[in-house]
Amino acid sequence: MLHVKNLSVSYSGQRVLSHIDLRVARGEILGVIGPNGVGKSTLIRALSASIPVEQGTVTVLGQDVSTLPTDARARLIAVVPQARALPPAFTGWEVVLLGRTPHIGWLGNLSAHDQEIARLAMQRTDTLHLAKRHVAEMSGGEQQRLLLARALCQSSPVLLLDEPTTHLDLKYQYNLLDLVRRLAREVGLTILLTLHDLNLVSRYTDRVALLVDGRLEALDTPAKVLTASLLSRAYQIPLIVIADRQSGQAAILPASRAS
Known part of the structure; x- marks a missing residue:
């Protein structure tokens, strides 16, 4: 449904995103994570063609969104921005x-x-x-x-959400993401969202894309991306991951607070 190929974005001569390749299928939820400043919001803007890209393509249903007029593009991609x-x-x-x-x-x-x-x-x-x-x-x-x-x-068949749980209390965070998951399953929307809370990522996404310094460090299931070694290296803080054997969901905690 959504195909990103060799996507790179620069601001004022500085590379922000480098050679991003990913696909998101119909009915799938892809969570994009990474430290502040790695390019998560830039990726959302680039996918929706709100900003120009240096190289690469973004296609939805085989159509290059950068070549489409605004109204045609909006019929393919809907965006829920971070700021209301x-x-x-x-x-x-x-x-x-x-x-x-x-x-x-x-x-x-x-x-x-x-x-x-x-x-x-x-x-x-x-x-x-x-x-x-x-x-x-x-x-x-x-x-x-x-x-x-x-x-x-x-x-639109593709929905992009940039930090949709920002400034929401726990009840509304879970309610909103429960709804997003239902929309993927029942309506068949293709959903890409950025999130800071790694525990929500574990609970609600089908796959996870980890960005580090503007590059795609990992792209796989939550169980394979949300590991202590990968996350500790990316966020530059010792972390532990406690997996629930029944649900497969993980709890991510700073190592110093594990006890």
Whole structure:
């Protein structure tokens, strides 16, 4: 579904991402991890063609996204950004309907079909009760789910999420990622997300891409990437990994706090 080949990105002559190769299948969740500044958010922007790439290609369903007009690209890739910047005077319904813009244009008329897609997106994200409320009256968790509903409203096969759990308490972190996993399984979305919390990565992703200094250090299942040796080297801190034999999920802790 999503194919990244030999992708490199530079800012002001400095290489930020170098020769990234990866594929994400339909219905798969790929988690991208790595220390601050290794290029995780840059990767999201490059995949969505928000920034130019130095070399390489990003294709969705065989189409090179860099060659497509903005609306066509948005019909293939939806993005939930790290920073929430929703218009405070907009209602939840108005925010979600913005997701239909790639299909109808800024001045297009919304059909009954468009409105039904928006309603289903809000139903899936448990935001229907926010339809008439203004953004200024919503919590951070409510706004984050609304951004996800807007992305679903685009009807794009690929969903990119940049640190979707930032500033959310534990309840909303798990609720949001439970929803993301259901969307991958039930709707068949191809999902790539960046996360800081390695324990959430272990719990919710199918495969993990570890970035170090802008390069892809490892790409495999959580069990093979979330190892003490790989993570300690990448994050430059001694870590231990405690695996649950039944679930296969891991708990990652600083070695000094293991006891």
